[in-house]
Every structure is written in C-alpha cells, then in structure tokens.
Amino acid sequence: xxxIKRLVLFFILLLTSIxxxxxxxxxxxxxxxxxxxxxxxxxxxxxxxxxxFYGQTNKEGYFELTGICEGxxxxxxxxxxxxxxxxxxxxxxxxELSFALEHHINELEEIILIENGITxxxxxxxxxxxxxxxxxxxxxxxxxxxxxxxxGVSALKTGNSIAKPMIHGLxxxxxxxxxxxxxxQDQEWGADHAPNIDLNGFESVQVVKGxxxxxxxxxxxxxxxxxxxxxxxxxxxxxxxxxxxxxDNGKGGGLSSRLTKxxxxxxYFSGQLATKYFGDxxxxxxxxTNTALKESSLGFTFGxxxxxxxxxxxYTRFQNETGILRSAHIGNIQDLLRAVESxxxxxxxxxxxxxxxxxxxxLHQSLQASYFNQISDQSLIRIDYNYQINxxxxxxxxxxNRSELPAIDLTLQTHDFLGSIKWRNGFDWEFExxxxxxxxDNFSNPETGVKRLIPDxxxxxxxxxxxxxxxxxxxxxxxxxxxxxxxxxxxxxxxxTEDWIERGYNLMYSDYEQKNFGxxxxxxxxxxxxxxxxxxxxxxxxxxxxxxxxxxxxxxxAPNVSELFSDGLHHSLATIEYGNLTLDKETSHxxxxxxxxxxxxxSFGIDSYLNSVSNFxxxxxxxxxxxxxxxxxxxxxxxxxxxxxxxxxxxEIQFAQDLEYTFNAAYTYAQDLTKNEPLILVPxxxxxxxxxxxxxxxxxxxxxxxxFTGTQxxxxxxxFSVNLIESGTIIQKQLDVSTPPTGYHNLDIYFSLPLTNQxxxxxxxxxxxxxxxxxxxxxxxxxxxxxxxxxxxxVQLQLVLKY
Amino acid sequence: MHIASILILTTVxxxxxxxxxxxxxxxLITSVILTFTSDGEEDQQVRWTTQLNENPTITLNSxxxxxxxxxxxxxxxxxxxxxxxxxxxxxxxxxxxFFEFSGVPIEFGQAVSDVLDTNQNPLYINSLWSTSSPGSxxxxxxxxxxxxxxxxxxxxxxxxxxxxxxxxxxxxKD
Numbered sequence: 004x005x006x007i008k009r010l011v012l013f014f015i016l017l018l019t020s021i022x023x024x025x026x027x028x029x030x031x032x033x034x035x036x037x038x039x040x041x042x043x044x045x046x047x048x049x050x051x052x053x054x055x056f057y058g059q060t061n062k063e064g065y066f067e068l069t070g071i072c073e074g075x076x077x078x079x080x081x082x083x084x085x086x087x088x089x090x091x092x093x094x095x096x097x098x099e100l101s102f103a104l105e106h107h108i109n110e111l112e113e114i115i116l117i118e119n120g121i122t123x124x125x126x127x128x129x130x131x132x133x134x135x136x137x138x139x140x141x142x143x144x145x146x147x148x149x150x151x152x153x154x155g156v157s158a159l160k161t162g163n164s165i166a167k168p169m170i171h172g173l174x175x176x177x178x179x180x181x182x183x184x185x186x187x188q189d190q191e192w193g194a195d196h197a198p199n200i201d202l203n204g205f206e207s208v209q210v211v212k213g214x215x216x217x218x219x220x221x222x223x224x225x226x227x228x229x230x231x232x233x234x235x236x237x238x239x240x241x242x243x244x245x246x247x248x249x250x251d252n253g254k255g256g257g258l259s260s261r262l263t264k265x266x267x268x269x270x271y272f273s274g275q276l277a278t279k280y281f282g283d284x285x286x287x288x289x290x291x292t293n294t295a296l297k298e299s300s301l302g303f304t305f306g307x308x309x310x311x312x313x314x315x316x317x318y319t320r321f322q323n324e325t326g327i328l329r330s331a332h333i334g335n336i337q338d339l340l341r342a343v344e345s346x347x348x349x350x351x352x353x354x355x356x357x358x359x360x361x362x363x364x365x366l367h368q369s370l371q372a373s374y375f376n377q378i379s380d381q382s383l384i385r386i387d388y389n390y391q392i393n394x395x396x397x398x399x400x401x402x403x404n405r406s407e408l409p410a411i412d413l414t415l416q417t418h419d420f421l422g423s424i425k426w427r428n429g430f431d432w433e434f435e436x437x438x439x440x441x442x443x444d445n446f447s448n449p450e451t452g453v454k455r456l457i458p459d460x461x462x463x464x465x466x467x468x469x470x471x472x473x474x475x476x477x478x479x480x481x482x483x484x485x486x487x488x489x490x491x492x493x494x495x496x497x498x499x500t501e502d503w504i505e506r507g508y509n510l511m512y513s514d515y516e517q518k519n520f521g522x523x524x525x526x527x528x529x530x531x532x533x534x535x536x537x538x539x540x541x542x543x544x545x546x547x548x549x550x551x552x553x554x555x556x557x558x559x560x561a562p563n564v565s566e567l568f569s570d571g572l573h574h575s576l577a578t579i580e581y582g583n584l585t586l587d588k589e590t591s592h593x594x595x596x597x598x599x600x601x602x603x604x605x606s607f608g609i610d611s612y613l614n615s616v617s618n619f620x621x622x623x624x625x626x627x628x629x630x631x632x633x634x635x636x637x638x639x640x641x642x643x644x645x646x647x648x649x650x651x652x653x654x655e656i657q658f659a660q661d662l663e664y665t666f667n668a669a670y671t672y673a674q675d676l677t678k679n680e681p682l683i684l685v686p687x688x689x690x691x692x693x694x695x696x697x698x699x700x701x702x703x704x705x706x707x708x709x710x711f712t713g714t715q716x717x718x719x720x721x722x723f724s725v726n727l728i729e730s731g732t733i734i735q736k737q738l739d740v741s742t743p744p745t746g747y748h749n750l751d752i753y754f755s756l757p758l759t760n761q762x763x764x765x766x767x768x769x770x771x772x773x774x775x776x777x778x779x780x781x782x783x784x785x786x787x788x789x790x791x792x793x794x795x796x797x798v799q800l801q802l803v804l805k806y
Numbered sequence: 807m808h809i810a811s812i813l814i815l816t817t818v819x820x821x822x823x824x825x826x827x828x829x830x831x832x833x834l835i836t837s838v839i840l841t842f843t844s845d846g847e848e849d850q851q852v853r854w855t856t857q858l859n860e861n862p863t864i865t866l867n868s869x870x871x872x873x874x875x876x877x878x879x880x881x882x883x884x885x886x887x888x889x890x891x892x893x894x895x896x897x898x899x900x901x902x903x904f905f906e907f908s909g910v911p912i913e914f915g916q917a918v919s920d921v922l923d924t925n926q927n928p929l930y931i932n933s934l935w936s937t938s939s940p941g942s943x944x945x946x947x948x949x950x951x952x953x954x955x956x957x958x959x960x961x962x963x964x965x966x967x968x969x970x971x972x973x974x975x976x977x978x979k980d
Contacts, residue, residue, distance in 0.1 A: 334951065334967035341962055349954065349965050400952065400967065402833055402900075403893050444823070452832035459826045495826050520828055522882060630856060631835045633971035728906040728946055729960075 027072035033100035034064045035080055037310050044082060044104055044310055046380030048430060052077040052089070053477060057430045059380070080104065082310070104310060124229055125215040126472075127482045127540025127554045129597040129610035129651070131156065133208045135233075139803050140753060140769070143248045143257050143279070146180075146202050150228065152710075154651035154667035155610070156210055157686040160785040161195035161575070162328050163284050163794055164296045165363070168198070169784070170212055171612065171649055172671040172685045173225030176563045181219045182230045182369075183317060185389040188417035188443065189367055190457075192565040194786065195575075199321050199367035199393060201300040203246070203259035203277040206233040212610065212651075213556040213593050214536060217468045218423060218437060221486040221536025222560035224591035224616065235263065235271045235308050245804045252797030253295075254354070255281030269313065273304040282356040283326075287779045287795035291328055292352045293359055298323035312376040321367040326358040331575040331790045332400050335632040339577045339789065340725050340738050348791045360398040360406040361574065367393045382426035389419040399453075399574055411456055412448035417441065431475050439466040439488075445564065456571040457564050458496035465489050470538075482554075483539040490532040490561040496568050500524045508584060530567070532588050534559035540595075552597040562586040566620045566640045575787055579628055583640040591616040604657045611650040619645040621675075621682070624721050636723050643677040661699055666692040672717070681717035687746065687783055688713035702760070706753040715743040715783045744788060747780035769801040835890055837879040838947055838972050840864065842872045842935075854947075854972040855881070861944065863975040866912075868940040873917050874933050876903055878949065878970065894949065895931060898923040902950040902964055903930040909943020910978050912936065927956040940980045946973050 035047040043064025050057050051068065054076075058066040073094055080102045081087035088102060123130050131153040141149040147158035147166035158166040159174050167174050180187040180198050182205070189199040202208070208230055214223040236242065243262035250256055259277035279298040284291045299322050306315030330348035333339055342349055368391070375385040393416075396409035423437030443462040447455040470484035495517070503509055503524050509516070518525040540554025562583075569582035592615045599608035625639040653667035668690040673682035690713075695706040721741045727734050751773045758766040777796040781788040842850040842864070852864045866872060878890040894901050898921050905914055913936045916928035923929060946961075947970065954965030 332967060334969055335971055337961070337971065338966075338968050341965070402890075402897060402951065402969075405832065447826070449827040449829045452830060454829055454831060455826075459823060461823055493823075495823065497826070497828060518825070522884075523828060525825065525828075631838065631854075631970050631972055632968055728908045728944075731908055731911070733908045733944070 027070055029071040029073065029094050030097045031068040031071055031078070031094075031100065032097070033066055033102065035060045035066065035082075035102045035104060036064055037104065042310075046377065047080055047082040047102075047104065050079050050081075050430075052079055055476060059430070062380070124209055124211045124227070125482060125538075125540070125554075126480050126542045127552045128211055128213050128215040128538075128556070128595060129552060129608075130212065131210045131651075131653075135206050138202055138205070138208065139244075139246055140771070140801075142203055142246045142259055142801070143250065143799060144202075146198050146200060146228075149202055150208065150210060152667075152691055152708075153210055154653050154691075155212055155649070155669045155671075157669075157689065157784055159194060159684065160782065160787075162331065162785070162787045163291060163294050164281075164325050165195055165197045165327075167191075167194065167196070168228060169686060170210060170226035170228075171614070172647060172673050172682075176560060177223055177225040179214070179220050179223035179227045180230070181216070181227055183232055183371060184373065184387055185369075185371060185419055185421065186219055188391045188415065188419065189365075189393045190395055190413065190415055192563040195363075196365075196395070197325075199323075199365050200230070201259075201277050201298070201321055202230070204232065204261070204275045204300065204302050204319065205230040207231045212612070213538075213554065213595055214558045215482075215484075215538050215540070215554065215556055217470055217484040217486040217536060217538055218421070218435065218439075220439075221466070221468070221488060221534060221558055224556075224558040224560065224589070224593065224614070232304070233261070233263070233273075235273070235306075236265050238265065239267045240265055243806060245802075247802040248799060249801075250281070250797055250799045252794060253281035253284045254356075255279070255296075257298075269307045269309040271304070271306060271308065273302075275302040275319075276300070280356075283354050284794050284797075285354075286792040287777045288792070289347055289351045290354055291791055291794070292348065292350055292355070293326040293329040293357075293362070295326045295356050295358045296323065297358065298325075306373075310377075313374070315371075315373045317369075317371045317373070319367075319369045321365070323363075323365055324358055325363045325365075327361040327363065327575070328787055328790055329359070329361070331787045332361045333574065333577055336577050336636065336723070336725050336738060337633065337727065339740070340727075340736060343738065343740070343789050360400050362398045364396040364398075364409075365393070366395075367391065381428070382424060384424045385422070387419075387421045389417075389421075391415075391417045391419070393417075405452065408450075408452060409448075410451055410453045412451050413457060414446045414448070415443065416445075417443045431473055433472040433474070434469065435471075436469045437467070439468070440464070441466075454571060455497070456569060458494050458568050460492060460494035460564060460568075462493075462564075463491045478544040480542040481539075482541070484537065486536045488532075488534040488536070488559075490534060492528070492530040492532075492561070492564075492567070494528050494530075494564070494568060496526050496528070496570075497523045498526050498570075506584075512584065528567075528584060530561075532559075532561035534561060534588060548600050548602050550599045550601075552595070552599075554595045556591075556593045556595070558591045558593070560589045560591075562588065562620055562640075569640065572635075575790075577635065578624075579630075579635050579637045580622065581625075581637065581639045586620055586640065586642055587618055589616060589618045589620050589642070591619075605655070607652075607654040609650060609652045612648065614645075614647040616645040616647070618642045619675075621645075624723070627723070634726075643675050645673060645682060646676055647671065647673040647682075661697045663695045663697075664693070665695075666690070675719070678719075680719045683719050683721065683741075684784060685715065685717065687715035687743065702757045704753070704755040706755070708751040708753070710749040710751075712746050712749070712782065714746040718743055740789070743783035744781035747778060747782075748776075749778065749780075750775040763806065765803075765805040767803045769803065771799040771801060773797045773799065831880070831882060833890075834880045834882050835878045835949075835970055836881045838970060839877045839879065840947070840974065841875040841877070842866070843875075844870055844872045852974060854974060861973045861975045863977055864945070865977045865979060866935075866937050868937050868978050868980055870937050872935045872937075873919070874914075874935050875919075876931055876933075876947065876949075891931070895921050895929070898929045899925075900952050901929060902948075902953045902956060902966070903933075904948040904950060904958075904961060904964065905930070905933070905935075906946045906948070906961055907943060907976070908946075910941045910976050911938050912945070912976070912978075913938075923956065925956065937978050940978045942975070942977045944973050944975050946971060 047060045147168040150156045157169040211227040245260040257279040263273040265271040281296045302319035371389040397411040399410040420440045425435045441464040466488035468486035473481040517527045537557040597610040649671040651669045656664045690711040754770045838854040880888040917932040917934045920932040921929040949970035950966045
C-alpha cells in the first residue's frame with residue numbers, strides 16, 4: 004500500500020512540475036462540506052500545491068480561486084480539524100468542485116493522505132514515528148522497549164520488565180510522555196519506575212527530540228513522546244482490533260482488544276482492554292528467578308465529535324505487579340562484590356509464576372474531559388481537564404513477615420488543566436495561546452515502617468505559552484514559541500537532626516524548621532521556581548525530495564522531588580542516596596539540525612544536535628557512610644555543567660517492490676565539564692537494520708531485524724574498594740561497578756502471514772523470534788546488569804485481528 | 807474558559823495538607839552488643855554503634871574459652887529501645903550469625919545455649935570462642951538474612967543478604 008501511495012505521489016509531483024506557458028484566467032469554484040451530514044464547512048483553506056494561490060471557504064462553505072493557469076494542478080483542502088485532502092485535475096476551463104472533509108483517515112479513491120496519517124508535532128524539529136502496524140508487532144513489549152528501535156531513543160532498564168524511555172541520553176523528568184493530549188503524571192523521577200501506560204491503547208507514537216511542543220511543557224530537555232489514540236470515524240460503524248500473544252520464554256502471553264462504535268451524528272463509544280501474564284523469564288543459561296509480571300489495563304471513551312466541535316470523556320486504568328530479580332536484592336557492598344564476581348545469579352530457582360518480594364505494584368487511573376470548538380472561521384479553542392491518581396508500592400525482602408508490607412507506599416494525585424486558543428491570521432500566520440495549571444499532591448504512607456524515600460508534598464504549577472507558525476510558501480516555514488511556568492513546591496519532610504545540622508541547613512533554612520522530634524526534625528521547605536522556555540526553528544524544502552530543519556530550544560526545569568529530597572537506601576545498588584535542598588533550576592540550550600532526502604527508492608536523513616546544560620542535576624558518589632551493614636557508598640544529587648552532542652541517521656532503500664531495507668544509527672556524547680569526565684549511563688553507539696521481503700503472491704512477509712549495541716568506552720570511574728577478611732587477614736578488593744559490558748548483536752525475526760484481507764476483516768498471524776541466536780549479553784543501560792544476563796531466545800506467536 | 811481557570815485556581819489554593827506522621831522504623835539495627843562470659847572472669851560487654859568514630863575493643867585472655875552472646879538493638883529513639891534479637895531468634899531458619907577473625911587465632915563454635923534452626927544448624931547467636939596465643943586483631947560480626955546455605959566456613963559460602971556487618975578490635979592478652 005505504501006509503495007502505491009508513494010508512486011502515485013511521485014507521479015503527481017512529476018505532473019505538476021511540468022511547466023505550461025499558456026493562458027492563466029481560469030476559475031476554480033467549489034464547496035467544502037462535512038462528509039457525514041453535508042453541512043458546509045467554513046474556514047477551510049484551499050490551495051494549489053506549489054503555487055501561491057490560496058482561498059478560504061466562507062460561511063456557506065464556498066471558495067473561489069481565480070487566475071488559474073491551464074494545465075495540471077493539485078488542489079489541497081485543509082482544515083484545522085481534518086486531514087488535508089488532495090485532488091489532482093487538469094485545468095482546461097473553469098471548474099466547479101466539491102470536497103467532503105472528514106476527521107479520520109479515509110482511503111477513498113482520489114484522496115491521497117499524508118503518509119501514515121500522522122502529522123508532525125513540530126515541523127522544524129526532527130521526529131521519529133511508529134504507526135499502528137509497527138506497534139502491533141511490539142504489542143507484547145513495554146513502551147520503552149518498543150521505542151528502543153527508533154534512532155536516538157534507548158531504554159534505561161531495571162531488570163527485564165522495568166524500562167524507561169531515554170531520548171538523546173536523557174530520561175526521567177527530562178522526557179515528557181503525552182498521552183491523549185495530556186502529560187502522564189506518574190513519579191517519572193525514579194530511574195526504576197517504568198511509565199504506567201500500556202501502548203495497546205494507542206494508535207501511533209511520535210518521539211519529538213526536544214521540548215518543542217511547548218503546549219505540553221517546557222522542561223523536557225530530552226524530548227517528548229506523544230501517544231495518540233485511534234481517530235474516531237464519523238460514520239455509523241463498529242470497528243476495533245484484537246491482538247493475542249503467546250510466548251515460550253516466561254510461559255506467558257497477552258491479550259489486547261479495542262472496540263469502537265460510532266454514529267453518523269458524531270457520537271461514539273470506545274472500550275479497550277489489555278492484559279499480560281508472564282512467569283519467570285529465562286536467560287540462555289538459567290531462569291531469572293522472580294521476574295514474573297502481571298499487567299492489566301482498561302479504558303472507556305465516550306464523546307461526540309463533529310468537524311467544528313466536539314467533546315470527550317475518557318477513563319483509563321493501568322495496573323501491574325512486577326517481580327524484581329531475587330538476586331538483585333542485596334544487603335551491602337560485600338554482597339555486591341559476591342554478585343559481580345559470580346558468573347551466574349546467586350539465587351536460581353525453578354520456573355515459577357509467583358511474584359515475591361522484591362517487587363513493585365503500580366496502579367494508575369486517569370479521568371479526562373476534553374472539549375473543542377471552532378468559534379470562528381479563523382479560531383479554535385480547546386480545553387482539557389485531567390485527573391490522575393497513581394499509587395505505587397515497592398516491597399523489599401524483610402524480617403518478621405514484613406515482606407508483605409510495602410517499604411515504599413506513595414499516592415500521587417494530579418489535577419491538570421490545559422486550555423488553548425488557536426487562530427490564523429491570513430494564510431501565512433498561525434498562533435496558539437494557552438494556559439496550563441497543575442496541582443499535584445503526593446502522600447507517602449508512614450505505615451511502611453521504613454523511612455520515607457520521598458516526602459509528602461504539594462506542587463502547584465501555572466504556565467502560559469504562545470506559539471506561532473509562519474508559512475509564507477510551501478518551501479519555507481518558521482516556528483516559534485515562548486512559555487513561562489511558575490512552580491511552587493510545598494514539602495514536609497523529616498530530616499535526621501544530625502544530617503540537617505551537618506549539611507548546614509540549620510543555618511540556611513532555619514525558617515523551614517517546623518517541629519522538633521529529638522533525633523528527627525520536621526521541615527517544611529517552600530520552594531519557588533520561575534521557568535522560561537522557548538523554541539524557534541525553520542523548515543526549508545530545498546527540492547521536491549530534500550528538506551532541512553534547524554531549531555533552537557531553551558528549556559528550564561525545576562529540580563524534582565527525588566533530586567531535592569531523596570533519602571534512603573537502594574537495595575539493588577548498595578548505595579545510600581541523598582537529595583539536595585540547595586539545587587537550583589536546570590537550563591538547557593539545544594540546537595538541532597536535520598536533513599532529509601525522500602525519494603521513492605531511497606530515503607535518507609540525518610539529525611544532529613548540540614545540547615549545553617548548565618546546572619545539570621545528577622547524582623554522584625560523594626563519600627562513604629559507616630552503617631551497621633558496613634561502609635556504604637553515599638551518592639548525592641548535585642549540579643554541574645554538561646555538554647552533549649550527537650547524531651541520528653536513518654534511511655530506507657527499496658531494492659525492489661518486494662524487498663525493503665531500513666536502517667538507523669545513533670551516537671551520543673556527554674561530558675561533565677566541571678569534573679572533566681564523561682557522564683554516567685549515556686547510551687553507547689547503536690545500529691539497527693531491518694530487511695523485509697514480501698512474497699508477492701500471498702503477502703507473506705519475512706522481516707529480519709539486527710541490532711548492534713556498541714561498548715560504551717566513555718564512563719566515569721565510580722569504583723570503590725571493599726575490605727574483606729580472607730583466611731585470617733584483611734584484604735582490599737576493588738569493586739568495578741563502572742566498566743560497561745562489551746557490545747552485542749541481537750537478531751530478531753518476524754514472519755507474517757495474512758489470513759484474511761477484506762476491508763471489514765483483516766487477520767494476520769505472526770511468528771516472532773527475539774534473540775534468535777540465544778546470545779548471552781549484558782546491557783550497559785540495565786541497572787541490574789551486575790546480577791544476570793538479558794533474556795534469552797523467546798519464541799512468540801501473535802494473532803492480529805482488525806475489524 | 808475563564809470560569810474553568812477560576813475553578814482550578816480555587817481548588818489549588820484551598821488545598822491544605824495535614825502534617826505527616828513520624829515513621830516508626832521497624833527494621834533498623836543501630837547497635838550490636840557482644841557479651842563475653844568466662845569462668846573466673848568478670849562479664850564483659852562491648853558495644854558497636856553508628857555514633858562511634860573507631861571500632862570498640864574487646865579484651866580477652868589467651869588460651870581461654872568465652873561464651874559470647876550477640877544482641878541487636880534499635881536505639882534510634884533513645885526513649886523506645888527495641889531488641890531485634892528476639893526476631894532473629896524466632897526466624898532462625900532465615901538468619902545466620904557469623905564471625906570472621908583477622909590477625910588473631912580464635913576458633914568459634916556453638917554454645918550450649920545457642921539457638922538451632924529446624925535443621926539443627928547453629929544460629930551462633932550464643933557461641934563459644936577459644937583463644938590461643940596472644941596478639942591483636944579484629945573480628946567482623948555478620949547477621950545474614952536468607953542465606954543460600956547454612957554450613958560454610960567463610961562469609962561467601964552463606965550467600966544471602968548482609969543485614970549486619972560490623973568490626974570490633976580484639977586484644978588477646980598474655
């Protein structure tokens with residue numbers, strides 16, 4: 004299908020580029036209507052591609068273009084709420100046309116769509132996309148693992164099932180996840196917290212490599228992940244899909260199903276359900292004891308959508324329970340040394356579905372109300388309100404049956420409001436202004452019997468943004484935006500009175516002191532930050548196939564709760580982590596330069612970037628603390644100046660109609676300029692390539708995927724020495740926790756066999772083998788890499804039904 | 807839209823939080839106490855706490871036998887000292903006390919009053935130490951949680967997670 008689309012597009016481009024030198028006094032008259040109820044649409048823009056002829060429909064939906072030359076033209080009709088429709092015709096006389104616009108992707112004849120139907124979030128900032136078909140293949144994986152195949156995107160993992168997306172080497176609070184137009188609020192600050200979201204509820208994913216979409220926030224210096232649900236068809240129909248997965252590794256699988264009922268009058272109901280169930284995963288040589296996973300999600304959407312206005316109510320619920328490798332729960336650095344020195348995990352038990360401590364439980368619920376209305380032919384308002392409640396429990400191996408009592412028990416509630424107005428000034432200028440208000444309340448349950456890692460806090464944020472787009476012609480486009488955010492944090496935390504004094508906080512922050520409990524001190528820090536973020540960029544079409552983009556993004560981020568207040572012991576890393584109350588906001592300047600060449604047979608692109616960050620907040624080893632578990636390395640949050648650069652390249656070669664090759668590669672360089680050493684946990688060089696062959700007769704597809712992850716040679720030395728008693732004498736041993744594992748190759752294969760291919764019912768059966776060669780390897784970005792190898796070969800059978 | 811923003815602002819500013827409760831830490835061990843008893847000698851109690859700047863010293867006589875009792879305390883709140891030893895004894899199957907000596911030749915074994923787990927393995931919560939020649943050195947006291955096995959002559963053999971690892975200096979007098 005893709006190939007045909009491209010060929011048609013190419014053909015049209017060829018036609019339009021033929022220059023005719025004859026009469027130019029023809030008229031094009033026309034009307035634009037709503038496809039469903041036939042109501043006229045006002046404010047639709049009608050243009051002739053490649054020229055400066057523009058027109059706009061009036062209240063009755065009519066438009067007129069005059070002075071049109073004889074020959075072939077391509078007309079594009081676009082509207083804020085719709086996908087543009089294109090039609091090509093030959094002008095020999097005056098023409099009358101009628102267009103019918105619709106929200107959703109439609110594959111009617113004569114209508115050609117933008118590829119994949121996904122419009123870029125920012126035209127001047129590079130972006131990677133994944134469509135529904137690519138997502139379906141990965142439907143068994145987590146968000147971060149799925150995105151791992153995109154250039155410049157990697158996954159920061161804690162074991163096998165906990166993964167956080169990383170963009171250009173940055174993660175956590177520096178990466179915003181936008182689901183259904185609102186930001187996901189789920190304790191994103193923790194390196195071992197996976198985003199509480201299931202990709203199966205979404206139709207497309209876009210990764211914007213910078214905080215360019217200021218509407219959603221100005222603090223995500225790494226980038227933004229935009230997840231969009233399926234568009235609603237505005238006609239009487241019932242449709243959905245079901246994906247069924249079975250996997251041998253972990254003896255589990257998943258089921259995901261979506262169903263939408265829509266009506267001619269714009270009303271629709273939609274429901275979504277997904278579940279995953281796995282036992283212990285298996286590395287090539289052993290079981291990964293206690294890595295079972297249970298996950299379920301569901302969602303309901305109800306609304307009415309028409310071209311000019313609409314509303315929606317949406318509820319989603321996500322729940323999971325994840326076992327953490329039992330061997331990764333250790334008591335002190337001597338235990339860590341023992342684990343590092345052992346070839347295999349220290350605890351390997353037979354396969355089991357049970358999830359014991361250490362484990363994590365998360366429950367995330369979201370309720371969202373949205374409304375949009377085109378209030379005039381030039382402007383549109385959109386309002387979103389979203390309430391999210393996230394509860395997270397972490398269980399450690401404890402004494403006296405307390406393993407069933409969570410050691411961390413957090414409830415995070417967020418009210419988020421986003422209102423914006425979009426308007427157009429003539430055909431060249433487009434603006435959007437909006438307000439964003441957020442209230443967040445974190446409650447840390449004291450019943451855990453363990454000192455709070457994160458304190459109770461209230462966070463208020465009020466922000467306002469304005470963005471603009473100037474597009475004087477089809478070859479040039481200028482984007483800009485500005486955003487202000489006021490962030491106020493009101494936390495209540497117990498400090499060890501000794502620590503409070505030792506760090507000099509008693510002198511600096513004596514007015515925060517609230518109540519003295521002897522050895523403990525209740526403190527009420529009230530912190531204020533004013534953040535400014537900005538973006539400006541240009542996109543230039545150099546020729547029909549070549550496009551270049553240049554963009555500058557300024558982001559400011561207030562330190563997160565973990566960076567400010569973190570206080571506790573990390574059982575899997577044998578470290579004590581301390582927050583830092585003196586931290587100031589982090590400022591990043593990122594410049595992105597992109598070039599893209601798109602031809603039918605060959606496409607190629609490169610995105611390069613520079614990122615200079617002042618006050619970069621990071622955690623570093625700062626000493627040793629004497630505890631009853633021996634000497635413990637202490638890691639504290641601090642700030643430094645960081646310089647990063649990197650590039651992503653990607654390409655596609657169509658060797659023949661049935662043979663397609665795609666590749667991408669990424670490199671990131673990050674240096675701490677104060678200490679003059681590399682930054683920790685920076686993704687090593689990665690190269691992905693895929694070869695897909697489609698047997699023309701039955702559409703059977705074989706896709707071979709290869710990933711090479713290089714060895715990260717740039718890392719800081721965070722090693723420390725352990726003192727041991729061996730046969731009656733004390734010896735010192737160096738514990739190497741910093742040297743990254745050597746690079747590895749990973750081979751996956753996908754066989755797809757379409758069973759039925761009717762418009763109303765499509766079904767595909769797929770055999771997927773991940774880690775085909777059953778290679779034993781460790782990944783630098785897996786924080787539990789000291790304890791066990793990554794998952795071995797896994798054979799998966801997948802059934803995809805679309806109806 | 808204005809109404810909506812006002813609504814949000816009111817909810818935001820009318821919100822107050824109650825003061826958080828102090829967490830009652832249940833698993834903390836802040837002190838390790840060794841009590842030495844030997845016939846004809848006065849009982850000796852040596853205490854390791856996080857507050858100390860150097861390791862406390864145990865003074866023993868050469869060629870003697872001592873019964874050594876280990877206890878673990880949570881003294882984070884001086885007004886409410888908790889004895890964790892009872893919990894350890896009750897969960898003898900999941901725990902192991904162990905000693906490693908350096909610099910001084912001291913042998914240890916189970917004391918008559920020791921606690922045994924369900925497989926009759928000694929917990930070493932009460933142990934018997936035998937000194938030989940005089941000298942000075944150190945002892946490392948371990949409390950191991952969920953050891954992989956219960957019979958080992960060195961710390962590594964037990965596996966499991968270290969709940970306690972503290973050092974005492976030893977002086978064996980002539």
